[in-house]
Amino acid sequence: MATNGHMQHAAPSGDTAKADNDAKMRRYWQRNLRYMVVLLSIWFVAGYVLSIFFVNQLNAIHFGGFPLGFWFAQQGSMYVFVVLILAYFLLMDRLDKEFDVHE
Amino acid sequence: MSIMTWTYIIVGLSFSLYLSIAWMSRVKDTKGFYVAGGNVPPLANGMATGADWMSAASFISMSGLISFLGYAGCMYLMGWTGGYVLLALLLAPYLRKFGKFTVPDFVGDRYYSKTARTVALICAIFVSLTYVAGQMRGVGIVFSRFLEVDVNTGVYIGMAIVFFYAALGGMKGITWTQVAQYGVLIFAFLVPAVAISLKITGNPIPQLGLGGTIVEGKYAGQFLLTALDNIGTDLGFAAYTTGFTGPGAKSMLDVLAITMCLMVGTAGLPHVIVRFYTVPSVRAARLSAFYALLFISILYTTAPAVAAFARYNMIDSLNGVAYTQAPTWFTNWQKTGLIAWVDKNGDGVINYSYGPAFTGKLAFSGQTGQYGQPLIKNEPTTNKNELYVDNDIMVLANPEIAKLPAWVVALVAAGGLAAALSTASGLLLVISSSISHDLYFRIINPQASEKTQLLLGRIMIGVAVCVAGYFGINPPGFVAQVVALAFGLASSSFFPIIVLGIFWKRTSREGAIAGMIAGMGFTLLYIIQTKFMGMAPWFLGISPEGIGSVGMVINFIATVAVTMMTPPPPAHIQDLVENVRVPRGAGQAAAAH
Numbered sequence: 001m002a003t004n005g006h007m008q009h010a011a012p013s014g015d016t017a018k019a020d021n022d023a024k025m026r027r028y029w030q031r032n033l034r035y036m037v038v039l040l041s042i043w044f045v046a047g048y049v050l051s052i053f054f055v056n057q058l059n060a061i062h063f064g065g066f067p068l069g070f071w072f073a074q075q076g077s078m079y080v081f082v083v084l085i086l087a088y089f090l091l092m093d094r095l096d097k098e099f100d101v102h103e
Numbered sequence: 104m105s106i107m108t109w110t111y112i113i114v115g116l117s118f119s120l121y122l123s124i125a126w127m128s129r130v131k132d133t134k135g136f137y138v139a140g141g142n143v144p145p146l147a148n149g150m151a152t153g154a155d156w157m158s159a160a161s162f163i164s165m166s167g168l169i170s171f172l173g174y175a176g177c178m179y180l181m182g183w184t185g186g187y188v189l190l191a192l193l194l195a196p197y198l199r200k201f202g203k204f205t206v207p208d209f210v211g212d213r214y215y216s217k218t219a220r221t222v223a224l225i226c227a228i229f230v231s232l233t234y235v236a237g238q239m240r241g242v243g244i245v246f247s248r249f250l251e252v253d254v255n256t257g258v259y260i261g262m263a264i265v266f267f268y269a270a271l272g273g274m275k276g277i278t279w280t281q282v283a284q285y286g287v288l289i290f291a292f293l294v295p296a297v298a299i300s301l302k303i304t305g306n307p308i309p310q311l312g313l314g315g316t317i318v319e320g321k322y323a324g325q326f327l328l329t330a331l332d333n334i335g336t337d338l339g340f341a342a343y344t345t346g347f348t349g350p351g352a353k354s355m356l357d358v359l360a361i362t363m364c365l366m367v368g369t370a371g372l373p374h375v376i377v378r379f380y381t382v383p384s385v386r387a388a389r390l391s392a393f394y395a396l397l398f399i400s401i402l403y404t405t406a407p408a409v410a411a412f413a414r415y416n417m418i419d420s421l422n423g424v425a426y427t428q429a430p431t432w433f434t435n436w437q438k439t440g441l442i443a444w445v446d447k448n449g450d451g452v453i454n455y456s457y458g459p460a461f462t463g464k465l466a467f468s469g470q471t472g473q474y475g476q477p478l479i480k481n482e483p484t485t486n487k488n489e490l491y492v493d494n495d496i497m498v499l500a501n502p503e504i505a506k507l508p509a510w511v512v513a514l515v516a517a518g519g520l521a522a523a524l525s526t527a528s529g530l531l532l533v534i535s536s537s538i539s540h541d542l543y544f545r546i547i548n549p550q551a552s553e554k555t556q557l558l559l560g561r562i563m564i565g566v567a568v569c570v571a572g573y574f575g576i577n578p579p580g581f582v583a584q585v586v587a588l589a590f591g592l593a594s595s596s597f598f599p600i601i602v603l604g605i606f607w608k609r610t611s612r613e614g615a616i617a618g619m620i621a622g623m624g625f626t627l628l629y630i631i632q633t634k635f636m637g638m639a640p641w642f643l644g645i646s647p648e649g650i651g652s653v654g655m656v657i658n659f660i661a662t663v664a665v666t667m668m669t670p671p672p673p674a675h676i677q678d679l680v681e682n683v684r685v686p687r688g689a690g691q692a693a694a695a696h
Contacts, residue, residue, distance in 0.1 A: 029684055036192050043188045047181050047366075052359055055174065055346045065314035065326030070344035073177035074169075074407040075310060078184045078400050085191040085393040092196075092389060101687045103384045 028099040035091050039084050046072065046080035109513035110249045117287050117517045118264060121524070124283055125268030125276040133556050136273030137204040137536050139381040143278055148387070149394020151281035152378045154288060154525035156183075156369075156399055158234075159241025161406075162288060162522035167494030169410035170417075173335070173343040175353050176407060182365025184396060184403050189370040189598075191392035195379040197605045199388035200683045204380065205533070206373040206597060207541040213604040214612045215676055217546060222619050224541040226596045227373040231530040231537075232570065233589045234374075238527035239575025242520060248439060248499065249516035258575040261524060266568045269528045269535075270561045277528045278381060284521035289401060291518025295498075296405050299412045299505040303327065309408035320419060327411060334418055339457035343411070350457050353646070360649030367655050368590030371598035374529040377536075385686035413497035416504050421490065422455040426474040429453065432503040437477060440465055441493040441500075444476055445483050458486035465491055531571065535563035588630055591647070595622035595654025603662055608680045614666030622658025626651050 050058060051073040058069030066075075096102035130136050143151070161183070169176030201209055206227055211220025239258050246257025268276045296309045304315035304327060317323055322330040331343040341349020346358070353361075369375065378395075379388045420430050426444060436442050444453055445460055451474050461481035468480045502511045539559040544551050551559075599622065600615040632638040633647045640646055642653060671677070682688075 025681070025685065032684075039192060040188070043185065047185045047362070048359065051177055051181060052346070052355060052362065056348075059344060063314075065316060065328050067328065067344045069346070070174055070328065071314070073174060073346075074180055075313070075404055077177075077181050078404050081181075081184050081188050082393070082396050082400050084188050085389075085396055088192055089386075089389040089393050093386060096386070096686050101685050103386060103687055103690060 024099060028095065028101065031095055032092065035088060035095075039088055042080065043084055046077045051077045104509060106509040106512045107250070109510045110516050113510065113513040113517045114250070114520060117283075117521060120283055121264065121268060121280045124279045125272045128272045128275045128279045130271075130273050130275050131557075133204075133540075133553055133560065135275050136557055136560050137380075137532075137540060138377070139273070139275040139278045141202075141381060142383050143381040143391075145382055145387045145391035146394055147278065147282050148378060148382050148391035149398055150285040151278045151381075151525075152375065152391065152395035153398035153402075154281040154285035154521065155378055155529040156375060156395070156526070157288065157402060157522050158526040159238055159245070159519060159523035161402065162292060162519050163241070163245075163498050164494050166406045166409040166413060167497035169407055170414040170497050171494065173331075173341060174346045175358055176410060178353075178358050178362040178365065180403055180407060182362045183369055184400060185362070186366040186369025187392060187396040187399070189366060190375065190379075191389060191396075193602050193605070194370060194376065195388045195392050196385045196686065197683045198376060198601070199379050199382065200385050200686060200689045201679075202380065202689055204377075204540050205536050206376050206601075207537060208545070209601065209604070210597070210615070211541070211545065213676065213679065214600075214610075214615045215672065216612045216616065219612060219616050219619070220541060220545065222616065223597070224537045226592060226619070226623065227537045227541075228534055230372065230589045230593050231374060231533045232574075235527055235530040235534070235567070235571040236574030236578065238523045238530065239571045240578050241523035242527070243575055245516055245519040245523065249513070255576050258572055261520075261527070261575075262568050262572040265524055265528050265531060266565060269531050269568075270564045273560065273564075274377075274381060274532055277532055280528070281525045284525040285398060287521040288518040288525070289398070291514045291521070292402055292498075293405060294511055294514060295501045295505060295507060296409050296412075298507050298511070299416070299501055300408060302505050303412050303415065309405045309412075313408040313411055317415070322415075322419070327415060331411060331415055334415075338418070338422070338455060343414070354644060356643060357646055357649055360645045360652045362649075364594050364649045364651035364655075365590055367594035367598045368651055369593075371593035371596070371601070372589075373537075373593075373597070374526075374533045376597075377533060378529070383690060385689045409501065410497065413501060413504075417492065417497075418455060420504070421453050423452060425452050426476055427451065430504075432500050435503065436496055436500050440467070441496040443467075443479055443491040445479055445481075445489050445491075446472065446474070446476065447483055447487070447489050453490055454487055455490045456486065456488045458488045459484055460488045460491045527571065531564055531567045534567040534570075535560055539563045588627075591626045591630055591651030591654060592623055594651035595626040595658050599655055599658040600662055603659070605680065605683060607666075608677050609666060609671050610662060611666045611669045611672055613669040614662040614664075617665040618658040618662030621661035622654040625657050626654030629654075 055069035055073055059067035061068040134140055165179055168179065198209060207220050207223035210223035239261060242261030243254040243257035246252050246260065247254040268280050297307050300309040300312035301307050303317060304312040305318045306312040306315045316326055317330055328344050335341065335343045341352045347355050382388050382391050421433060443465055461483045463481050466480040468478045470478045472478050502515055539556060543559055544556055596619050600618050603610040629650045630647045633640050
């Protein structure tokens with residue numbers, strides 16, 4: 001990756017360097033999309049599947065004084081959302097450095 | 104010291120703090136005015152976004168709303184937090200890299216079209232105006248309740264304060280006052296919440312107290328939520344924690360649609376999106392989205408606990424109690440018209456159950472009944488319920504119910520004002536920049552000098568403050584209903600075309616315009632039909648509050664379909680899209696202005 005990054009600046013022979021860089025950027029974008037899809041799936045499961053679709057079934061399970069479905073709907077889903085954004089920040093921070101596109 | 108004296112002191116102190124911050128952060132150029140110079144640290148931007156986002160409604164009304172809805176309150180909780188995930192993953196980093204001043208800027212540039220820019224700026228103004236009217240009204244109401252001044256006087260004071268710091272410091276002034284306002288509002292929300300959690304469950308953390316056991320009274324030893332379920336069904340309500348069944352419960356599809364609409368609407372609201380233009384880099388945009396949701400969640404995870412405590416408290420201390428034995432907070436708040444009792448069966452006892460106690464808007468007749476209760480003019484309904492309770496009382500009366508000292512009550516007043524003012528200022532800036540930047544500079548006169556633009560920006564803040572103040576003083580009867588409109592329009596207009604603009608290079612100008620018009624047109628039509636023309640919700644029974652999610656789908660479909668039939672965007676637009684996908688260079692992109 002580091003060599004690719006240098007080629008971008010040095011640009012030895014115009015066309016190959018550009019093609020390399022384009023391929024690199026495509027890989028960067030694919031990885032970004034993959035992270036997004038995974039995190040948004042978790043978002044959907046926490047916010048919709050557990051908190052809405054199956055809330056009454058999950059309410060049969062209790063932990064402490066909480067019926068589980070209700071807990072997800074009014075507490076758990078929000079904790080999950082916060083963690084998802086943090087995870088995306090950390091993953092992208094690493095990815096930006098790996099592909100040398102950070103600031 | 105009396106509650107009133109405390110309120111004057113604490114509100115006075117918080118206002119002087121906002122004004123001194125504004126004076127210290129006054130600006131001289133458009134970049135400072137529109138995006139705070141683009142160098143707000145992520146932590147500060149997170150706090151500012153939190154205050155920007157949490158309005159008078161979040162602070163005062165939401166807990167009460169949840170306490171009446173029970174489980175279904177989750178649509179507000181998840182709707183107004185889950186949208187940040189969409190914002191952080193789909194919009195914020197890319198819009199920051201794009202790095203202009205406003206949302207119509209992105210729409211106009213990405214879709215190489217003045218028409219698209221114009222449609223976007225009309226949406227931005229409309230959405231923000233509907234929202235800001237409610238905030239000004241909120242300022243007036245808080246003033247009138249806590250300082251016993253006229254609602255209108257309260258609105259004028261609010262207008263003066265907001266105008267001073269928004270015109271002087273633009274986005275920079277707004278940002279730093281919002282940071283202070285976040286501090287005030289979160290402290291003011293948490294202190295009574297912790298106290299009431301301790302009182303009912305013995306646990307100082309409200310989020311845990313919600314799952315705790317009741318420590319005293321006839322339900323002692325029971326889990327709070329179990330007790331609420333039982334009390335609720337005994338009185339003819341739906342069980343508190345159960346979804347979709349029982350009297351008045353919303354269907355699963357409706358809860359789904361409303362949650363989705365609020366989430367997507369959140370991500371598409373211009374005053375939230377512009378906050379991400381104010382940070383120095385793409386990395387900072389991602390990080391500040393995290394801080395923003397963290398700070399918002401502190402209030403949003405506490406609110407459902409406050410809702411449950413307040414509901415338990417209210418029923419436990421009022422239902423089946425003789426009016427003459429009712430707690431003093433009940434008689435105090437009766438004067439404000441937030442709570443009322445009509446003795447239908449003439450037994451002198453307060454009976455609470457499902458259904459409205461009377462028809463129409465509460466109006467006292469000025470006479471008192473045989474138990475000393477103020478009588479009302481309204482026609483009582485035939486059901487057994489004798490108690491009218493306004494949502495807002497759940498937060499406003501909490502300190503008194505929990506027997507907290509006077510300064511805590513004053514703090515709640517300052518918190519409510521902070522929440523209303525911070526949201527109002529963010530919205531006013533969007534309205535001002537839509538006109539002075541998007542309309543005047545980008546469409547009418549691109550040669551305008553820095554100085555002219557800045558002056559016009561300040562004048563437009565003044566105009567926007569006056570318009571907002573006018574609606575605050577003369578609220579159109581439909582203020583509460585237009586909030587549905589704001590979210591519906593934001594989700595059915597901006598969100599789909601911004602996302603497609605970033606993730607699908609092929610999206611064409613014609614596609615985006617068709618998408619915005621189709622999505623918005625459908626949503627607007629449905630809301631007008633169901634809210635104002637009395638039609639039944641004809642689309643799968645979805646309430647007007649949730650129809651924006653259908654509008655969003657229509658927008659997506661129309662955009663894609665029309666794009667496939669029209670030529671792809673020119674090469675330089677496709678390069679622009681490639682460019683916003685890469686973080687490096689966001690600093691320069693912003694510096695180029």
